[in-house]
Amino acid sequence: MRPSLKDHIKTDICIIGAGYTGMSTALHLAEAGYRVVVLEASRIGFGASGRNGGQIVNSYSRDIDFIEKHYGQNVGKEMGQMAFEGGRILRRFVKDYNIQCDLKEGGVFAACNNRQFRELEEKKALWEAHGHKGLELLDADQIKAHVGSDRYAGGLLDNTGGHFHPLNLVLGEAAALESLGGTIYEGTPALEVQEGSMAVVKTESGSVTADYVLVAGNAYLNGLLPKLEAKAMPCGTQVITTEPLPESVQKKLLPKDNCVEDCNYLLDYYRLSGDGRLIYGGGVTYGAREPSKIESLIVPNMLKTFPELKGTKVDFAWTGNFLLTLMRLPQFGRIGSNVYYAQGYSGHGVTCSHLAGKVISDAIRGQAESFDVFAGLPQYSFPGGRLFRIPFTAMGAWYYNLRDQLGV
Template sequence: MVREQTVLATSHPHSYYAASANDKRVRPTLQGHVKADICIVGAGFTGMSTALHMAENGYKVVVLEGSRIGFGASGRNGGQIVNSYSRDIDFIEHHYGQKVGAEMGKMAFEGGRILRRIVKDYDIQCDLKEGGIFAACNRKQFEELVEKKKLWEAHGHEQLELLDENAIPQYVGTERYVGGLIDHSGGHFHPLNLVLGEADAVESQGGTIYENSAALRIHQGDKPIVHTEEGDVEADYVLVAGNAYLNGLLPKLESKAIPCGTQVIATEPLPESVQQRLLPKDNCVEDCNYLLDYFRLSGDGRLIYGGGVTYGAREPAQVEALIMPKMLKTFPELKDTKVDFAWTGNFLLTLSRLPQFGRIGNNIYYAQGYSGHGLTCTHLAGKVISDAIQGQSERFDIFAGLPQHSFPGGRAMQIPLTAMGAWYYNLRDKLGI
């Protein structure tokens, strides 16, 4: 498998987010021996949320990042607050029982609240805007949104509003959709600026972050030791939060999920009149297809449009060529609009499409595989993992109790089998079945 190189990446990949980052400082590389209460591998949202929750509770936190803070999916994604999980609560209830479904339902809407609390408490400037829309491309999808509203309301989430075919044009200036569901607790933001702001928050609470300090191996024991090229961290606890960028650190963990790439473009800044026609309420949107499109306006008025999936972390030759037809299908009036940025990034897909939490021994924790629903669940993960380390493990154990299947056929078959599944669901999207 071709893997994206993350070690010693002294700058973020070229993207709109990297170009407009609030903080371009490079943290030092780990050198020598360091002790900590917890060593966190990976400075994305899972790592930063856990680090901040632990530091706020007085723990000595050290974070090791193999390249730059937010280098992976946390700094390259669509920037949308989407509640619940990639598999919704009804699926969880059906496959794992009502008790598990009820407990995961209680947590399904917490991640967004945690995210907003952090933004408010630490005054993070990340262009946070309110409201997210699920857009139905056909009547079947709209009927599913009606059921989603009932399901989420049954689990206590009341901030939902159905948009019929007459209402949806007031929110999205396209003829593509037959209706939608707006989640008023959803929203969107600049993801790289959020994770960089969270890093500042960790440091303000006494935590230490090392960049360009890839974890090469973990020595297990009463006090696990994480080794890098030039140093090591001895800690009471370790959290492995590298997600799609573990690069061979824990092969058994990596066999449980497959890295997938998603592509994003950002246009030139649009005139305000065009912004008003495209997204009059400035909400973010994702459609209801399996291989979905998602889009929103940035803080400076660009349309950020994403979609498409490549399997095995392969980079498409022309991201713009792949995404432009999708954008123009939704907004034909942008045919002469210039695209200023195009990029891709990897997320981690599990076979069940549910996140994987667990322990290796008693003191090495991991969390990964959010399957495209990471922005809220990663922030929840930080709280849940922090609570577990402090002796309140009930919620962590709910996640850890979910089956974690490896892909059939091993690593060699992950890509073709997953691509075949994506082809099947893409065909269903096109046929509306």
């Protein structure tokens, strides 16, 4: 574990949170010659960055057509131009810094019914209209070449999707930052952010004075900025990992070693790990409650997809928090002139957080056009405040889950 901060220091950039948003921003700025200090309350990748499903999924939790409808064609066009950049940034970091994270190419969206397959046809047309290539529609027979299950009515292969070891990626990014002269303090919660011509971040045993601060704690701000936390809600997702599977079983389940997510509102997602385990995730617990038995929530879904895995041992199970916004779009903004924040990727954090790093670093360097597109999106608090946001959101999830079950 890296040391905690026990001094009063000055730097160009202070970043709160050592996840993908923090590491991407830190790397972009360090590459441009800035002095960067990162404060992490726990360990690098402790939150969603180290515990996610490890899938490169393009665009946002709300797709470009939703953005066009609600915020106008110009905003849709601007965000559409950035919707596929996060995966490219991630791959550049892996290549430039030789990060060993089992990166593999290709992701499949799997349709559980004909309605979802029609929606995938629309997604393909939408993404291609915004310049995204490498998409292939798969009918009910073709998808079996990618997923060894009878569960699906078809799918969409995104050849620019992919999967990787999520914790190893963020650890590799941290090592890359340190190779460029950046400093990371672990076990150092930020207790207060003071605005001013120079911002000051106070910790238990020290402080950082910086020209700019980025707050990138996402679902783990723990009371640091209450007004910011009121705009989003922590949610938990669950993941299990089987014992290593025989190679013949791996080939049967996922013949081309793609990652998969289905098209349900409460979706399932899965992939093979570098050592041949099936990693299977899904489900949502609103309000970040810890489920008592993760296996009981996820194993039935896994067996519905792959019944031949009945009796397979589950070696690991975990949960972690992501941050949901009311509109399911990320929230970027400034507090004063020099305190930036990015949060609320609503389940699409892997690619969007890496994009955020570039967008925020560009803004700090004086090129704020892309940042201002995101910052211009309305940021609503959940109706009813903290007391009612969980039941309201859970009711909405119940409705959409029922639609998925009925196929309407």
